[in-house]
Amino acid sequence: MESSRLDELRRDIDRLDTEIIALLAERFKLTEDVGLYKAANRLEPQDSLRESKQFEKIARLSNDVSLNPDYATAIYRCLMDIVISRHSELRRTYEERNRIGAS
Numbered sequence: 001m002e003s004s005r006l007d008e009l010r011r012d013i014d015r016l017d018t019e020i021i022a023l024l025a026e027r028f029k030l031t032e033d034v035g036l037y038k039a040a041n042r043l044e045p046q047d048s049l050r051e052s053k054q055f056e057k058i059a060r061l062s063n064d065v066s067l068n069p070d071y072a073t074a075i076y077r078c079l080m081d082i083v084i085s086r087h088s089e090l091r092r093t094y095e096e097r098n099r100i101g102a103s
């Protein structure tokens with residue numbers, strides 16, 4: 001491959017990465033609020049029913065744009081695992097604060 005072509009492709013990748021990171025930041029802000037809501041309402045960090053619906057949607061959306069659904073599914077599994085771990089942390093912090101506040 002001509003090196004200028006490689007540079008051009010990498011510029012396109014960099015541009016998309018900028019957008020992907022901005023969207024991830026937005027998504028994590030929303031899941032942070034979900035985590036705070038769950039902690040305050042004593043809901044479990046993981047919701048398997050919601051996840052099943054999410055994964056169905058992800059497969060459908062991937063197929064619509066000719067993306068291998070396995071790729072998107074793997075990425076979203078990672079994302080959700082990070083979210084679940086953060087929600088567990090928020091729950092521990094929330095309960096710790098309430099214990100201290102109650103004593």
Ligand SMILES: O=C(O)C(=O)C[C@]1(C(=O)O)C=C[C@@H](O)C=C1
Nearest residue numbers: 034045046047048050051080083
């Ligand atoms: O919708 C929720 O309840 C969330 O916590 C968000 C989210 C997600 O990232 O989409 C993460 C973990 C849950 O197991 C399901 C979905």
